[in-house]
Amino acid sequence: xxxxxxxxxxxxxxxxxxxxxxxxxxxxxxxxxxxxxxxxxxxxxxxxxxxxxxxxxxxxxxxxxxxxxxxxxxxxxxxxxxxxxxxxxxxxxxxxxxxxxxxxxxxxxxxxxxxxxxxxxxxxxxxxxxxxxxxxxxxxxxxxxxxxxxxxxxxxxxxxxxxxxxxxxxxxxxxxxxxxxxxxxxxxxxxxxxxxxxxxxxxxxxxxxxxxxxxxxxxxx
Amino acid sequence: xxxxxxxxxxxxxxxxxxxxxxxxxxxxxxxxxxxxxxxxxxxxxxxxxxxxxxxxxxxxxxxxxxxxxxxxxxxxxxxxxxxxxxxxxxxxxxxxxxxxxxxxxxxxxxxxxxxxxxxxxxxxxxxxxxxxxxxxxxxxxxxxxxxxxxxxxxxxxxxxxxxxxxxxxxxxxxxxxxxxxxxxxxxxxxxxxxxxxxxxxxxxxxxxxxxxxxxxxxxxx
Numbered sequence: 001x002x003x004x005x006x007x008x009x010x011x012x013x014x015x016x017x018x019x020x021x022x023x024x025x026x027x028x029x030x031x032x033x034x035x036x037x038x039x040x041x042x043x044x045x046x047x048x049x050x051x052x053x054x055x056x057x058x059x060x061x062x063x064x065x066x067x068x069x070x071x072x073x074x075x076x077x078x079x080x081x082x083x084x085x086x087x088x089x090x091x092x093x094x095x096x097x098x099x100x101x102x103x104x105x106x107x108x109x110x111x112x113x114x115x116x117x118x119x120x121x122x123x124x125x126x127x128x129x130x131x132x133x134x135x136x137x138x139x140x141x142x143x144x145x146x147x148x149x150x151x152x153x154x155x156x157x158x159x160x161x162x163x164x165x166x167x168x169x170x171x172x173x174x175x176x177x178x179x180x181x182x183x184x185x186x187x188x189x190x191x192x193x194x195x196x197x198x199x200x201x202x203x204x205x206x207x208x209x210x211x212x213x214x215x216x217x218x219x220x221x
Numbered sequence: 222x223x224x225x226x227x228x229x230x231x232x233x234x235x236x237x238x239x240x241x242x243x244x245x246x247x248x249x250x251x252x253x254x255x256x257x258x259x260x261x262x263x264x265x266x267x268x269x270x271x272x273x274x275x276x277x278x279x280x281x282x283x284x285x286x287x288x289x290x291x292x293x294x295x296x297x298x299x300x301x302x303x304x305x306x307x308x309x310x311x312x313x314x315x316x317x318x319x320x321x322x323x324x325x326x327x328x329x330x331x332x333x334x335x336x337x338x339x340x341x342x343x344x345x346x347x348x349x350x351x352x353x354x355x356x357x358x359x360x361x362x363x364x365x366x367x368x369x370x371x372x373x374x375x376x377x378x379x380x381x382x383x384x385x386x387x388x389x390x391x392x393x394x395x396x397x398x399x400x401x402x403x404x405x406x407x408x409x410x411x412x413x414x415x416x417x418x419x420x421x422x423x424x425x426x427x428x429x430x431x432x433x434x435x436x437x438x439x440x441x442x
Contacts, residue, residue, distance in 0.1 A: 136415050178427040184412060185405035191412070194357050206399040214431045217438035 033071050035061060037085060040078045048127040049079065049134055076138045083135050083142035090117055091149050103161030108208045110153055111183050115204050118192035132189045150187070151180045158215060167215040179211045254292050256282060258306060261299045269348040270300065270355055297359045304356050304363035311338055312370050324382030329429045331374055332404050336425050339413035353410045371408070372401045379436060388436040400432045 039060050043052045054075060058065040072078045098109040121128050135142055155176035161167030169175050185191050186204040195203075260281050264273045275296060279286040293299045319330040342349050356363055376397035382388030390396050406412050407425040416424075 174427065175431070178424075178431045181406040181424050181428050182403035182431055185402040185409070188406070188412070190415075191405060191409070194411075203399075203402050206395065207402050210396070210399040210403055210435045211431065213438045214435035217434045 029071070032067075033081075036063075036068055036071055037078070037081055040072075041082045044079070044082070044131055045127055049075070049130050054078075076134060076140060079131050079134050079138075080140040080142050083131070083140065084145055087142060087146050087149060090114070094153060103157050103164055103167060104208075104212045106157045106160065107154070107179075107212060108205070110150075110157065111187060111204050111208050112201075114150065114183075114187040115192055115200055118187065118189045119197055119200065122189070122193050129190075129193050132193075136190065147180065151176045154179050161215060168218045169215065175215065179215075182207060182211055250292070253288070254302075257284075257289055257292055258299070258302055261293075262303045265300070265303070265352055266348055270296070270351050275299075297355060297361060300352050300355050300359075301361040301363050304352070304361065305366055308363060308367050308370060311335070315374060324378050324385055324388060325429075325433045327378045327381065328375070328400075328433060329426070331371075331378065332408060332425050332429050333422075335371065335404075335408040336413055336421055339408065339410045340418055340421065343410070343414050350411075350414050353414070357411065368401065372397045375400050382436060389439045390436065396436065400436075403428060403432055 036057065040052075040057045043057060043060060052075075054068050054072075055065045057078075058068045061068070072081065094110060094113060097113055098106045101109070134140075151173070155172050158167055158169055158172050158176055158179075162169060162172075183204075186200055186207060192200060257278065261273075261278045264278060264281060273296075275289050275293075276286045278299075279289045282289070293302065315331060315334060318334055319327045322330070355361075372394070376393050379388055379390055379393050379397055379400075383390060383393075404425075407421055407428060413421060
């Protein structure tokens with residue numbers, strides 16, 4: 001099955017019979033998986049998801065399609081893994097964000113950072129929007145993962161605001177979910193693709209202000 | 222230019238020379254425009270925007286493409302007009318909505334109604350989402366028109382809430398805009414296409430609750 005031309009043209013292993021394909025040395029599966037993701041992401045970003053096949057990805061890696069298939073059975077599972085990886089990376093950047101500041105500043109910083117990430121992504125690569133639509137239309141897990149992480153961060157900020165005595169909330173997870181949804185206009189990747197960056201920045205500030213006012217109100221349940 | 226086969230096969234006008242194409246009686250331009258919009262909307266909805274041409278619309282109407290072109294110079298201008306018409310129709314339905322109820326109930330009714338409209342639209346016709354993406358990617362005027370109308374309605378509700386003594390706001394237009402943006406997760410046509418109706422209904426209720434709490438807070442500017 002291994003039709004890797006690089007492997008075949010490489011140094012020949014003495015115990016390989018003539019005519020039999022030369023196998024490349026085995027690498028850890030995790031490393032191969034990362035390499036496939038990197039290449040798939042690069043090709044999707046530059047040529048578009050729709051026009052790149054698993055065979056193209058395999059060819060770019062000088063790997064057999066079967067080998068790619070062993071790790072990812074569909075193009076959508078590749079997109080899901082690419083998006084999940086990007087989300088996990090964002091998570092690390094966000095964790096340290098303004099953690100020494102008051103809760104309302106942290107909320108603003110979180111929203112602003114997520115918006116900027118999506119704006120920058122989409123400016124870089126016009127085909128990113130196509131990938132985002134795939135994750136939505138195919139209801140991939142990465143969307144739930146993104147929600148779960150960001151809602152968790154908002155909940156943490158609300159708890160901090162309660163400790164500071166500025167926020168009032170009986171049901172933090174519920175308010176964190178509502179806040180996440182209210183922020184969709186500026187942090188949802190589909191929404192950030194729709195407006196100019198200047199308008200988005202104003203919207204972000206105003207909606208964060210609205211959420212902040214709601215969280216400060218003793219009426220918020 | 223008029224190559225309408227129906228007109229040619231119709232009753233012949235006595236003063237028309239043999240061989241000359243028979244012209245149909247002129248109709249008011251507004252009526253023709255509506256007829257073109259109805260047919261274009263029907264074809265876009267059933268076959269998809271991308272696969273329907275101006276020539277297809279003209280053929281369906283037994284009209285010359287030049288005649289359609291006289292009213293709409295591009296397919297995008299057709300989509301803009303179809304969407305604007307739908308928005309104006311929604312406006313009429315919304316104006317009467319719960320106008321005798323307290324402001325917070327009116328806000329909930331407005332958001333719920335807009336969400337239901339979009340959900341119903343998209344359930345009916347899978348190609349509606351494609352048209353919505355066209356209005357966004359081409360930055361058509363209908364998007365601004367939708368925003369303008371709904372922000373105006375929210376501002377009217379906030380003013381009513383201030384009169385009732387439950388809402389506090391110095392800058393109503395600013396809060397109306399922020400509320401509209403916060404509601405994007407449930408009323409933006411791209412967002413309504415992404416989730417199941419039950420989840421959307423819960424989200425709508427929760428985000429309206431958050432906005433209501435913000436508007437009740439004397440901290441909301």
